[in-house]
Amino acid sequence: MADNNSNTKTLRHLAIIMDGNGRWARKRFLPRFAGHRAGLEAVRKTIKSCVDDQKIEVLTLFTFSSENWRRPAEEVGLLMKLFMTALDNEVKKLHERGVRVRVIGELDAFPPELQQRIAAAEALTENNTTLSLNFAANYGGRWDITQAARKLAEQVERGELRSEEITEQKLAQMLCLADLPEPDLFIRTGGEQRVSNFLLWQLAYTEYYFTDLLWPDFNADSLQQAIDSFSKRERRFGRTSEQVKGEDDA
Ligand code: IPE
Ligand code: IPE
Ligand code: MG
Numbered sequence: 001m002a003d004n005n006s007n008t009k010t011l012r013h014l015a016i017i018m019d020g021n022g023r024w025a026r027k028r029f030l031p032r033f034a035g036h037r038a039g040l041e042a043v044r045k046t047i048k049s050c051v052d053d054q055k056i057e058v059l060t061l062f063t064f065s066s067e068n069w070r071r072p073a074e075e076v077g078l079l080m081k082l083f084m085t086a087l088d089n090e091v092k093k094l095h096e097r098g099v100r101v102r103v104i105g106e107l108d109a110f111p112p113e114l115q116q117r118i119a120a121a122e123a124l125t126e127n128n129t130t131l132s133l134n135f136a137a138n139y140g141g142r143w144d145i146t147q148a149a150r151k152l153a154e155q156v157e158r159g160e161l162r163s164e165e166i167t168e169q170k171l172a173q174m175l176c177l178a179d180l181p182e183p184d185l186f187i188r189t190g191g192e193q194r195v196s197n198f199l200l201w202q203l204a205y206t207e208y209y210f211t212d213l214l215w216p217d218f219n220a221d222s223l224q225q226a227i228d229s230f231s232k233r234e235r236r237f238g239r240t241s242e243q244v245k246g247e248d249d250a
Contacts, residue, residue: 011184011227012184013057013180013181013183014059014186015062015199015203016187017196017198018189019189019191019192019214019215020035020190020191020216021039025038033078036082040082043061045220047131047133049220051130054227058134058181060134061136062198063083063135063136063139064139065138065140065196065198066105066106066140069138080110083114084114087117094125095128097130098130099125099132100128100131102177103135105139105140105176132180136176140197141200141201144199144200145171145175152170175201175202177199182202182203183199184207185230186208188208189211189213189218190215191210209230211226
């Protein structure tokens, strides 16, 4: 069994699908890109609130999915530019606040300048401990599981591992973010109720929260509402309610 014995109410890791930028812009008769720019402001607010108000340890943001390459080339190009400028402008400030930045996904597909910026941001902030901030970029949950399986297969090929020794735990160790607790709460804005190939393995026992708010409208109050909903839930991890209540009293 996976190690799912975390305290029922502790929110250590928050994962968010930031959806609805395009619709936010359209409602204002603006180009979709204006929505992405406004979305960046919501990212800033969310990070600030996670650090200052909520004391969350890990925040993982879906920034660009492996399927988002299917969008018009112009939008993809502008998103890359926005990501690059944001890294340039924000990393120093994040570093000063003790935030560790990581980018998970298939990074080889990105322009070399962007890859360099990512590597530099990760190296600069490597030892920070206030918040672990992960951007999932060209990320897909199926890709993550596949790359983990490939690493195990390589160990088998080298004779370092026998196939019968492959366990859930061994596979989990090869996934992105293996060193961090799994998400406790998953938020998706924008009204869609789907996972869109985000952290498939890691979300197995996460609490889900969907809101119709469009991502640029998300703020500290919206985050608080999601967390209030989370804190009312009973995370049973397969046990009965009576068992869980007994543990809480212990
Ligand atoms: C999410 O907003 C941002 C990215 C996927 C990069 P969308 O761009 O998907 O916004 P909608 O869903 O079209 O409103
Ligand atoms: C998911 O949003 C990816 C990100 C937020 C980066 P999409 O808007 O691309 O998801 P689908 O395609 O509507 O499911
Ligand atoms: Mg969308």
